[in-house]
Structure formats: structure tokens, C-alpha cells
Amino acid sequence: MTTEGARHLTELDEHECWRRLGDGGVGRLAWSGAQGPTVVPVNYRVDGREVQIRTAAYSSLARETEDSLVAFEADRIDEATHTGWSVLVRGRMTFDYAAPASEGPHPWPEGARRLRMAITPTSVTGRQVG
Amino acid sequence: MTTEGARHLTELDEHECWRRLGDGGVGRLAWSGAQGPTVVPVNYRVDGREVQIRTAAYSSLARETEDSLVAFEADRIDEATHTGWSVLVRGRMTFDYAAPASEGPHPWPEGARRLRMAITPTSVTGRQVG
Numbered sequence: 001m002t003t004e005g006a007r008h009l010t011e012l013d014e015h016e017c018w019r020r021l022g023d024g025g026v027g028r029l030a031w032s033g034a035q036g037p038t039v040v041p042v043n044y045r046v047d048g049r050e051v052q053i054r055t056a057a058y059s060s061l062a063r064e065t066e067d068s069l070v071a072f073e074a075d076r077i078d079e080a081t082h083t084g085w086s087v088l089v090r091g092r093m094t095f096d097y098a099a100p101a102s103e104g105p106h107p108w109p110e111g112a113r114r115l116r117m118a119i120t121p122t123s124v125t126g127r128q129v130g
Numbered sequence: 131m132t133t134e135g136a137r138h139l140t141e142l143d144e145h146e147c148w149r150r151l152g153d154g155g156v157g158r159l160a161w162s163g164a165q166g167p168t169v170v171p172v173n174y175r176v177d178g179r180e181v182q183i184r185t186a187a188y189s190s191l192a193r194e195t196e197d198s199l200v201a202f203e204a205d206r207i208d209e210a211t212h213t214g215w216s217v218l219v220r221g222r223m224t225f226d227y228a229a230p231a232s233e234g235p236h237p238w239p240e241g242a243r244r245l246r247m248a249i250t251p252t253s254v255t256g257r258q259v260g
Contacts, residue, residue: 009239026207026214030160030169035253036199039160039169041207041216069166077156077171082238084156086171108212109139109259123165129238 007082012126017087020074020126021046024105027074029053031093033064044072045105051089051119054105057097062115065093072119083130091121137212142256147217150204150256151176154235157204159183161223163194174202175235181219181249184235187227192245195223202249213260221251 012020021027024045031038040061042053051072055061070093077084099116107113142150151157154175161168170191172183181202185191200223207214229246237243 007238007240009241026209028158028160028169028203028205030158030167030201032162032167036220037160037162037167037201038218038220039158039201039203040218041203041205041214071160071167071169073158073169073171075158075171079156084171084238088168088170090166090168108137108214110137111139 007130010128012085012087012128014124017089017124017126018046018049020076020085020087021051021089025074027051027072029061029065030071030073031061031065031068033060038064042072043105043107044074047118049121051121052105052116053118054101054107054113054116056111056113057115062095062117065117066095068093070119081130085126085128087124087126089119089121090123091119094118094120137260140258142215142217142258144254147219147254147256148176148179150206150215150217151181151219155204157181157202159191159195160201160203161191161195161198163190168194172202173235173237174204177248179251181251182235182246184231184237184243184246186241186243187245192225192247195247196225198223200249211260215256215258217254217256219249219251220253221249224248224250
């Protein structure tokens with residue numbers, strides 16, 4: 001590639017990663033399942049140093065991730081200016097069937113999503129381009 | 131969750147998935163590496179029925195994905211209206227060290243990225259909310 005339009009890649013420290021994750025929003029969850037790696041968008045909520053998501057107890061996401069290593073990614077990317085940042089949270093997924101739905105997070109698709117899952121991070125890293 | 135503001139979840143057929151992926155843009159690549167699942171944003175290009183990305187030959191992405199199963203995800207999500215779509219491409223990653231950089235895709239960060247990788251899909255699925 002040429003250097004024209006190329007952007008610096010810088011690391012974000014953990015504090016800055018949590019700041020960018022904020023209270024929650026939309027990210028992507030990746031795990032290794034029966035069909036190999038899978039990655040899907042999820043609504044997430046940050047509580048302390050946990051990333052929480054919510055799903056139906058019978059989903060493949062639920063079947064395949066309990067007590068497993070997973071990766072969560074969130075980013076903001078500007079395709080016009082070729083700049084953006086991303087945060088990667090790796091850790092083990094734990095399930096809480098008893099967490100009240102009112103606590104969130106609140107997935108957009110309709111249907112009951114009684115299972116709240118939480119990632120206890122083993123590493124939190126981030127990068128910024130631009 | 132309440133049904134207030136809830137949205138229908140519908141499947142996209144394969145033709146529609148490729149249409150949404152378009153010629154390329156920004157997606158996320160997930161794989162299983164030494165530290166468990168990982169997911170990072172990537173610039174991608176669609177060529178025929180391949181999803182191509184480009185990276186440095188010495189990156190962890192390159193070290194950990196050759197001839198391995200990977201997952202590629204692209205989406206468009208509107209956090210204001212709680213609608214959006216996502217496409218998931220699963221398949222095996224192959225490397226092409228000889229592909230001219232001019233053919234793209236063109237990563238935004240500066241630095242040589244001589245390795246072009248391509249996912250030959252084994253499944254292409256998509257979902258839409260809203």
C-alpha cells in the first residue's frame with residue numbers, strides 16, 4: 001500500500017478502553033462453537049468491570065458459551081475519514097439466570113431473553129487509528 | 131423485557147447477504163487463537179464469493195488463522211432506531227502472499243501489509259432487526 005492516507009495505529013490503555021465502552025451500547029461477541037468461530041452483534045451493558053449481555057436460554061450463543069472463553073469487541077469507525085477505535089475484552093463467560101430483566105441490557109429483537117451473561121475480563125485492550 | 135420498542139428478527143437469504151456485504155468496507159474477523167477467541171475490525175473486499183482482507187505477515191491474525199476456520203461479520207446498526215442487519219460468513223482462511231497490494235483491500239493503518247487472506251465460505255447467513 002502507499003502511505004497516502006495512511007493512519008497511525010496507537011494502543012489504548014485499559015482505563016481508556018473502559019471509558020470508550022461507556023455504559024453500554026452495541027458490540028460483537030465471538031466464541032468458538034460447534035461450527036467453528038462465530039461472531040454476532042449484541043447489546044451490552046457495562047457494570048463495574050463486567051460486560052453483560054442478555055439472550056434467550058435456548059440460543060446457540062447460550063448453549064455454546066457457558067463457562068467458556070469468549071471475546072467481546074466494540075468500536076466506532078468512520079468510513080469517511082478512515083479513522084476509528086476498537087476495544088477487545090477477553091474473558092470467561094458466566095451465566096446468571098436470576099438477574100431481573102429490568103436491570104438490562106435490553107436487546108432490540110422481540111422475545112423473552114431471560115439469561116443474563118457476563119464476561120469477567122482477563123484482558124482488555126484497545127487500538128485507535130487516525 | 132417488555133414488548134415496547136421490540137423489533138422483529140428476520141433471516142436474510144444468501145443472495146441478500148452478499149448484496150449487503152457489497153464490494154467491501156469494514157467488518158470484524160473472529161478466530162480462535164492462543165488466547166482464546168479474538169475479534170478485530172478489518173477492511174474487507176468481496177471478490178466473487180470470497181471475502182478478502184489484508185494484513186502484515188507477522189501479525190497474530192496471520193500467525194493464528196492460516197488454513198483455519200474463521201468467522202467474518204459485517205453489519206449496519208442504527209442505535210437511534212434500534213434497527214439494523216448483520217451478515218456472518220464462516221469458512222476456511224487461505225493465504226496469498228503474492229497478491230499485488232494494488233488489488234486491495236487497503237487497510238487504513240500505515241505500514242506494509244503484504245499478506246492477502248481470503249475466506250472461502252462454508253456458510254453465509256444474515257439477520258435483520260426492525
